Amino acid sequence: MSVILEVDNLQKSYGGRKVVKGISFDVAQGEVFGILGPNGAGKTTTLEMIETLREIDGGHARINGIDVEKQPQKIRYMIGVQTQSTAFMDKVKLTELLEQQAAAYGERVDTHELLRDVNLDDKADSYIENLSGGQKQRFSIAAALVHNPTVFFMDEPTTGLDPKARRNLWELVQKINQKGKGTTIILTTHYMEEAEVLCDRVAIMDEGKIVAMDTPADLVQKLLKKGFKKARKVEQANLEDVFLNLTGKELGR
Amino acid sequence: MKIFWVVALILVIARIGWRISRLIRKNQPGVRPIKAETNKEPSQHQRNLFTIWVFAKISVRRYFRDRLALFFTVAFPLIFLLVFGSLSKGNSVTFHVGLINQSSSAFSQEFVGDINNSKSFNVDKTVTTLAIAKDKMSKSEIDATIVLPAEFGVPKDSIPSGQAQIYYDENNVQAAQTIGSVVQGQLEGVNTQLVKIKPPFSVKNVETNSGGLSKLDYTVSGLLGFSIIGLGIFGPVNYFPEMKKQGVLRRLHITPLRVWQFFVSSVLSNAVIGLFSIAIMIIVAAALFGFKMVGNYFELAAFITLGILCIFGIGLAIGGWARNERQAAPLANVIVFPMMFLSGTFFPRYAMPVWLQHVSAYLPLTPVIDGIRMIATEGKHLTQIGPQLGWVAVWTIIIYAVAFRVFRWE
Numbered sequence: 223m224s225v226i227l228e229v230d231n232l233q234k235s236y237g238g239r240k241v242v243k244g245i246s247f248d249v250a251q252g253e254v255f256g257i258l259g260p261n262g263a264g265k266t267t268t269l270e271m272i273e274t275l276r277e278i279d280g281g282h283a284r285i286n287g288i289d290v291e292k293q294p295q296k297i298r299y300m301i302g303v304q305t306q307s308t309a310f311m312d313k314v315k316l317t318e319l320l321e322q323q324a325a326a327y328g329e330r331v332d333t334h335e336l337l338r339d340v341n342l343d344d345k346a347d348s349y350i351e352n353l354s355g356g357q358k359q360r361f362s363i364a365a366a367l368v369h370n371p372t373v374f375f376m377d378e379p380t381t382g383l384d385p386k387a388r389r390n391l392w393e394l395v396q397k398i399n400q401k402g403k404g405t406t407i408i409l410t411t412h413y414m415e416e417a418e419v420l421c422d423r424v425a426i427m428d429e430g431k432i433v434a435m436d437t438p439a440d441l442v443q444k445l446l447k448k449g450f451k452k453a454r455k456v457e458q459a460n461l462e463d464v465f466l467n468l469t470g471k472e473l474g475r
Numbered sequence: 476m477k478i479f480w481v482v483a484l485i486l487v488i489a490r491i492g493w494r495i496s497r498l499i500r501k502n503q504p505g506v507r508p509i510k511a512e513t514n515k516e517p518s519q520h521q522r523n524l525f526t527i528w529v530f531a532k533i534s535v536r537r538y539f540r541d542r543l544a545l546f547f548t549v550a551f552p553l554i555f556l557l558v559f560g561s562l563s564k565g566n567s568v569t570f571h572v573g574l575i576n577q578s579s580s581a582f583s584q585e586f587v588g589d590i591n592n593s594k595s596f597n598v599d600k601t602v603t604t605l606a607i608a609k610d611k612m613s614k615s616e617i618d619a620t621i622v623l624p625a626e627f628g629v630p631k632d633s634i635p636s637g638q639a640q641i642y643y644d645e646n647n648v649q650a651a652q653t654i655g656s657v658v659q660g661q662l663e664g665v666n667t668q669l670v671k672i673k674p675p676f677s678v679k680n681v682e683t684n685s686g687g688l689s690k691l692d693y694t695v696s697g698l699l700g701f702s703i704i705g706l707g708i709f710g711p712v713n714y715f716p717e718m719k720k721q722g723v724l725r726r727l728h729i730t731p732l733r734v735w736q737f738f739v740s741s742v743l744s745n746a747v748i749g750l751f752s753i754a755i756m757i758i759v760a761a762a763l764f765g766f767k768m769v770g771n772y773f774e775l776a777a778f779i780t781l782g783i784l785c786i787f788g789i790g791l792a793i794g795g796w797a798r799n800e801r802q803a804a805p806l807a808n809v810i811v812f813p814m815m816f817l818s819g820t821f822f823p824r825y826a827m828p829v830w831l832q833h834v835s836a837y838l839p840l841t842p843v844i845d846g847i848r849m850i851a852t853e854g855k856h857l858t859q860i861g862p863q864l865g866w867v868a869v870w871t872i873i874i875y876a877v878a879f880r881v882f883r884w885e
Contacts (some may be wrong), residue, residue: 313537
């Protein structure tokens with residue numbers, strides 16, 4: 223598999239304080255790559271540098287061989303970024319928001335088809351303020367994908383969603399990753415379960431550095447080899463399973 | 476009653492227009508892929524235009540869905556127009572006078588009736604003695620007092636005669652002189668009838684419709700300027716920080732959208748909204764206050780568009796620079812309020828001291844308001860308002876140079 227994103231010794235500091243301390247990783251075409259870490263670990267800053275939003279203080283980031291710092295405009299056509307759901311203006315219909323988003327790339331798109339892809343075609347004429355949290359999140363994904371980006375960035379996509387909406391979104395992420403040519407996805411998350419379900423590989427960041435990077439299964443294996451034992455016996459089901467079982471068996475909607 | 480019909484008519488037309496546009500849109504196929512129309516790829520130039528067009532179109536639509544915005548940009552300036560329009564209603568000047576008749580002659584009774592019916596005078600009936608009159612004059616409640624002495628109109632040599640006296644306060648010399656000549660004129664008419672002599676020399680006042688500017692003309696063009704400020708500065712100063720807070724601009728920053736594309740589309744939508752709001756104001760001013768638009772409508776629209784472009788740049792610069800409302804609002808107030816008062820929005824500039832007129836002539840809003848008045852009420856053509864066009868153009872270049880430099884997406 224060919225490498226689509228190369229990050230090489232990337233650095234960022236704010237007012238003398240180093241936030242990202244020289245991190246390096248490669249992501250292959252079609253991969254789902256997760257960046258895990260506590261708050262303040264530098265995940266968001268790292269993404270923002272790759273997304274052309276923050277100046278790069280040191281090191282390089284390249285997408286498909288194109289340097290982010292040198293040709294930001296070219297990079298912008300290649301990447302999609304899921305933004306906060308508040309980043310859409312009120313009193314504008316979903317179809318119009320998508321039309322506008324596509325127009326920013328100079329494209330005209332089939333807005334209804336894009337809405338169908340995220341199960342929102344029945345909300346085509348609604349305004350964003352009338353959607354539920356999960357619907358807003360799905361809409362912001364549709365908006366970020368209007369121009370068929372090669373690499374898709376998601377910053378904590380399921381934070382604030384209830385478990386049902388979260389599973390729903392996971393399915394959507396997997397669909398995007400598998401659909402057509404297989405969009406490469408880079409996401410950050412606080413939820414370990416999310417990383418295990420979605421990510422082919424994860425990097426764990428702490429204090430501006432990558433402290434571990436591998437497939438989720440291998441990371442667990444390595445830990446077990448070190449002789450780690452969980453204090454408590456693993457339960458067959460947990461509270462989340464109970465919640466899901468009671469509130470909605472079908473996860474389609 | 477008139478205002479009711481005007482408002483009703485506007486509402487009905489707007490409603491019908493909206494219905495028709497809905498019907499047309501429904502009959503269109505929903506999907507129109509960009510490549511289906513021509514088989515070749517659109518050029519970068521076409522893409523740029525398309526981007527700007529879609530952004531402008533959607534923000535205009537959004538504006539018409541936003542009742543609060545509609546109120547502040549259409550109804551709010553209209554309220555000012557109603558207030559200031561009634562203050563400066565009519566073309567003729569009316570003086571507030573006191574009238575003290577000390578004579579009992581038939582002629583003086585008739586003359587009092589004439590004064591009371593005159594359009595030039597608004598007689599304060601509470602003035603019965605000279606003492607009251609002097610008090611009221613010193614407070615400028617009345618402009619002057621006409622006194623008809625006891626012998627006024629008493630026949631002498633079979634012809635009634637007498638001398639009317641005008642009392643005035645020293646702070647109201649001009650008004651008293653005008654009142655004096657009006658009374659003089661009325662008496663002269665009586666004189667010629669009584670003496671039956673045709674005076675060899677006379678003065679005749681000829682009203683010129685084209686050149687004469689009433690106070691209303693200044694009020695209307697000033698309020699159009701106010702409307703441009705409201706939309707062009709207070710608008711973006713409010714919603715740009717809001718869009719930054721919500722991350723709307725951050726989302727656009729991730730796309731290849733260029734700052735200039737964003738600016739052009741914003742200017743376009745602002746011009747459409749501004750022309751709509753100004754058209755309503757002109758209709759209301761014409762229907763209620765007899766405002767006469769003598770210029771060419773296309774030239775007026777073109778000049779107003781240029782004015783909106785210029786003034787909106789100030790809003791873009793402030794809103795685009797500010798990180799939040801706390802930065803935007805004070806800066807906007809510091810810039811807008813002096814400009815609003817000095818450029819003749821509410822008070823005509825000719826009423827200011829000369830040195831202040833010289834200073835305020837160079838503010839960006841002044842040539843906009845002057846140009847609007849020159850086209851709308853003096854019937855001038857764009858070719859005749861070169862200085863105004865020039866100043867607006869110079870300011871536009873300066874303002875946008877700054878706006879581009881200080882713009883921040885976040």
